Amino acid sequence: MRSSQDIEQAIDTYGNSVWRVCVLYFRQTPDAQDAFQDTLLKYSLDETIFKEEEHRKAWLLRVATNVCKDMLKAAHRKNLPFEDTLIETTASKNPESNPESDLRDVLEAFCELTDPPRTPLYLALYEGYSAPEISEIIDAPVNTVYSWIARGKQQLREVLS
Amino acid sequence: MSALEDRIHQSFDAVTLPPEVKEATLTYIESKTASQRIPATEQMPEHHLPEPTTNAVPSMSGAEVPTREVSPVPPYDTSAKPIKSRRRKPLIFTRRAGFALAACLLLCAIGVGGFNAYAEETAIVGVDLNPSIELGVNRFNRVVDARAVNDDGQAVLDEVSVIGLSYEEALAKIAGSEAFSTYIYDDSFINITVVCEDTTQSSYLVEQSDKEIESLPYAGACHQMSSEAHHEAQEAGMGMGRYAAAQVLMDLDPSITLEECSAMTMRQMRDRITELDPDNSYAHHGVSHEGTMNGHGQGKGQGKGHRYGRE
Numbered sequence: 443m444r445s446s447q448d449i450e451q452a453i454d455t456y457g458n459s460v461w462r463v464c465v466l467y468f469r470q471t472p473d474a475q476d477a478f479q480d481t482l483l484k485y486s487l488d489e490t491i492f493k494e495e496e497h498r499k500a501w502l503l504r505v506a507t508n509v510c511k512d513m514l515k516a517a518h519r520k521n522l523p524f525e526d527t528l529i530e531t532t533a534s535k536n537p538e539s540n541p542e543s544d545l546r547d548v549l550e551a552f553c554e555l556t557d558p559p560r561t562p563l564y565l566a567l568y569e570g571y572s573a574p575e576i577s578e579i580i581d582a583p584v585n586t587v588y589s590w591i592a593r594g595k596q597q598l599r600e601v602l603s
Numbered sequence: 604m605s606a607l608e609d610r611i612h613q614s615f616d617a618v619t620l621p622p623e624v625k626e627a628t629l630t631y632i633e634s635k636t637a638s639q640r641i642p643a644t645e646q647m648p649e650h651h652l653p654e655p656t657t658n659a660v661p662s663m664s665g666a667e668v669p670t671r672e673v674s675p676v677p678p679y680d681t682s683a684k685p686i687k688s689r690r691r692k693p694l695i696f697t698r699r700a701g702f703a704l705a706a707c708l709l710l711c712a713i714g715v716g717g718f719n720a721y722a723e724e725t726a727i728v729g730v731d732l733n734p735s736i737e738l739g740v741n742r743f744n745r746v747v748d749a750r751a752v753n754d755d756g757q758a759v760l761d762e763v764s765v766i767g768l769s770y771e772e773a774l775a776k777i778a779g780s781e782a783f784s785t786y787i788y789d790d791s792f793i794n795i796t797v798v799c800e801d802t803t804q805s806s807y808l809v810e811q812s813d814k815e816i817e818s819l820p821y822a823g824a825c826h827q828m829s830s831e832a833h834h835e836a837q838e839a840g841m842g843m844g845r846y847a848a849a850q851v852l853m854d855l856d857p858s859i860t861l862e863e864c865s866a867m868t869m870r871q872m873r874d875r876i877t878e879l880d881p882d883n884s885y886a887h888h889g890v891s892h893e894g895t896m897n898g899h900g901q902g903k904g905q906g907k908g909h910r911y912g913r914e
Contacts, residue, residue, distance in 0.1 A: 443636060448628075449629070449632060449807060450629060453620070453628065453629070457625060458618070458622040459618070460620075461616050461620040461624070462619070465618055475624050475627065475628075476626060478620075478628060479627070479628045479631045479632070482628050483631065483636075486632050486635075486636055487636070502712070509834050533864055535727075536647075537646060538658050544610070544613075544614070545613075545614050545617055548610050548611060548613075548614035548615075549614050549615075549618070550610075559803050564615075567611050568611055568612060568615045571683070571839065573763055573838060573839070574838055577665070579654050583862070584838070584839070585839060585840065585860070585861045585862045585865060586860065586862060588839055588861040589853070589860035589861045589862065592853045592854075592857065592861070593853075593857045593858075594855040595607070598607065602610075602868055603609070
C-alpha cells in the first residue's frame with residue numbers, strides 16, 4: 443500500500459490528467475468525482491513499482507478509463523447537459539485566457555462523440571500518446587486505434603465546423 | 604500542432620482538478636485505508652531515493668538517519684618482518700613489437716569500420732504486392748537486410764535469399780520468385796517505396812525500381828517516403844505502400860478502418876480511391892504523404908508521377 447505522501451504527489455502530478463478522463467465520461471460532476479476517487483483508491487492499494495514516471499501516468503489513465511467504463515455499465519446513467527460540468531471544472535481557472543464560448547464548443551464537441559473514438563482521440567490529440575501506447579492503455583488492437591483516431595478527427599472537425 | 608489540436612489543448616488546459624475534489628479524495632482514501640496504513644515515519648516513498656549521508660540528517664520520511672559507526676583502522680604492526688614479494692620480470696616492449704601491435708590495431712579498426720560502413724543501411728525499400736517486404740540497402744546499393752512485414756512476405760523471403768545482392772538483382776529475384784508469382788493476377792499492382800535521405804542514392808533506387816516495374820507483366824508504381832512516415836507505417840504493422848494508400852483511402856471514406864485496408868490488395872485500394880475521387884492524384888500518379896512523396900507511375904496505363912504535399 444502506498445504512503446500518503448506518494449498518493450498526494452501522484453494527485454499533484456497527474457490529477458489533472460486523470461480528472462480530464464473522468465470528465466470525458468461523465469457530465470455530472472459527482473460521477474466524475476466518484477470515478478476520480480475510485481481511481482486514486484486503486485492506486486493507493488496497488489503495489490506496482492513503476493520504472494518510469496510515464497508508466498505511472500499511463501497506469502493511472504488506464505485505470506481511470508476502466509473505472510469510468512465500469513461505472514457506466516453498472517449505472518446506465520444519462521449525461522446531464524455539459525454546461526453544469528463546465529462551470530464546475532473551470533471555476534478555478536482564469537476565464538480571460540479562453541473565451542468561454544469556444545471552450546464550451548470544443549469540450550461539448552468532444553463529449554458528443556461516441557466512445558470510442560472519444561477516449562482514444564483525447565489521448566492522441568491532447569495527451570500526445572501514439573496509437574500503440576493508446577492500444578495498451580485502453581486494451582484495444584493498435585490498428586483499431588488508428589481507425590478510431592482517423593474517424594474521430596473527421597467527426598470532430600465536422601462538429602466544430 | 605494543427606489548429607484543431609491547438610484549440611483542443613487550449614480547451615482542456617482549462618479543465619483542472621478542483622482543489623475540493625483533491626481534498627475529498629485524500630480524505631476518502633484515508634477513511635478506506637486507515638486500518639491498513641502503517642505510520643509514515645516507517646516507510647519511504649518509492650519515487651524518491653534518500654541522499655547518501657554520513658551525518659544524522661532528517662530523511663525524506665522525517666525520521667533521523669543514525670550515523671554509522673566506523674571502527675578505527677588498526678595501527679600498522681612495525682614489529683613484524685617484511686614479507687618479500689615476488690617480483691615479476693618486466694615485460695620489455697621493443698620498438699619493433701610496438702609498431703607491429705599498432706599496425707594490427709589499425710588493421711582491426713579499418714576492418715571493423717569498413718564492415719560497419721558496409722552493413723549500415725542507408726536506404727529502406729518497401730515492396731508491396733500482397734506480400735510486403737522491406738529491403739535494407741547500404742551505401743553501395745547492396746541489400747544488407749530483408750524483412751517480411753506480413754506472413755506472405757515471409758513466404759517469399761523463405762524461398763529467395765537476397766542478402767548481399769545488388770538492389771536490382773534482389774528486386775528481380777523477388778519479383779521472379781515462385782512465392783511472389785502466387786499473388787500475381789492480371790490486375791495486380793506492385794508498389795515500391797523508397798526511404799532514403801541521400802538524394803543521389805534515392806534517385807538511383809527509384810530509377811532501378813522503375814526499370815524493374817517496366818519489365819513486369821502487371822502495373823506498378825514507385826514512390827518516395829519520409830522516414831517519419833515509414834515509422835508510422837511500422838507502428839501500424841503495414842508495408843509502406845499499403846500504409847500510404849490506406850491513409851488516402853481513410854481520408855476519402857472515414858467508414859473504412861485500417862484493419863479493412865490491411866485486408867485489401869493494393870489494386871483494390873487504388874480502385875476504391877479512384878471510385879471515391881477520380882481526380883485524386885494517388886490514383887493516377889504517386890501517392891502524397893507528408894510532402895515528401897514522389898510518384899512515378901509505370902506499367903499499364905499509368906503516367907509519370909509528380910511531387911505532392913499532404914495536409
